[in-house]
Ligand code: ATP
């Protein structure tokens with residue numbers, strides 16, 4: 001959805017640790033893109049979803065967080081978590097997972113792309129060899145809380161946890177994935193395990209086939225999750241768009257970026273494709289307490305997440321320019337943060353990318 005007057009309201013939540021450092025660079029680059037492409041980003045910064053807020057208020061979010069944020073076009077998020085102050089399960093459940101559920105962000109989207117100048121762990125792979133998307137179902141499936149413990153304390157003690165998949169839930173993620181494949185002019189790969197999981201996964205396969213009838217030009221294949229994970233490492237060049245259930249997608253969306261190098265460059269989007277409630281864009285990495293405050297974090301993950309946000313808002317050209325900008329800067333190798341083998345500071349890399357947006 002592209003706004004008619006091209007003004008976008010962005011809620012900025014930097015969070016903790018390096019989240020605040022990389023956020024400054026993200027905003028710097030997006031600001032430059034807005035200027036160059038003639039739209040406005042109306043940003044508003046919020047201090048909640050941070051350890052400091054938790055210390056002050058005993059909760060991660062204000063009571064009216066839903067009303068406060070629901071009118072924004074998107075949420076630009078840094079990183080949350082500071083385990084010395086607030087346990088990780090509280091910071092995560094109290095913030096990001098609330099947004100995901102409250103705003104029905106049923107897609108988790110992660111690009112997997114080998115960038116120039118970033119040393120990937122896979123031997124012999126060049127930029128261009130690896131460029132695909134992982135689309136994860138983000139709301140149902142294996143992560144249900146239905147189940148329990150039986151015969152407790154006896155030899156027959158048994159635990160059961162149900163997988164819940166709905167036709168609506170599956171179809172909406174599949175539609176999104178097919179549309180992505182269509183947009184990229186590519187192929188769709190479905191992660192399954194219908195040889196071992198005999199009720200839910202065959203149903204998933206059935207829905208994939210049926211949705212495929214609406215996208216006759218898209219070539220579809222399915223892989224069992226075990227071999228699919230192996231193929232990510234052995235033949236990453238093979239994939240365009242990969243769609244997976246919540247659990248399988250959770251695994252693949254960490255494995256994919258891991259195949260392309262430092263965690264510092266990977267972005268992630270939690271999307272509600274209806275546009276009725278805000279989607280959230282963030283780097284994959286967390287607050288990284290070990291390097292926080294030193295000014296050496298890699299800002300590319302945050303900047304790339306910003307490019308995804310621009311694309312989602314309908315500013316595809318600007319998104320493309322930001323992507324080209326960080327690829328150009330990384331390729332030149334002149335301004336690299338320590339995780340990329342250089343000695344540049346977070347701010348220097350951010351500034352170099354912002355300048356490159358003008359030329360992109
Ligand atoms: P989470 O709670 O999400 O697991 P975390 O705060 O524990 O996150 P990660 O963000 O997962 O830590 O990072 C793991 C390690 O990778 C960090 O300790 C840090 O050394 C490195 N790292 C993460 N992000 C970056 C970055 N942007 N630039 C450089 N190094 C990073």
Ligand code: MG
Pocket residue numbers: 286
């Ligand atoms: Mg951690």
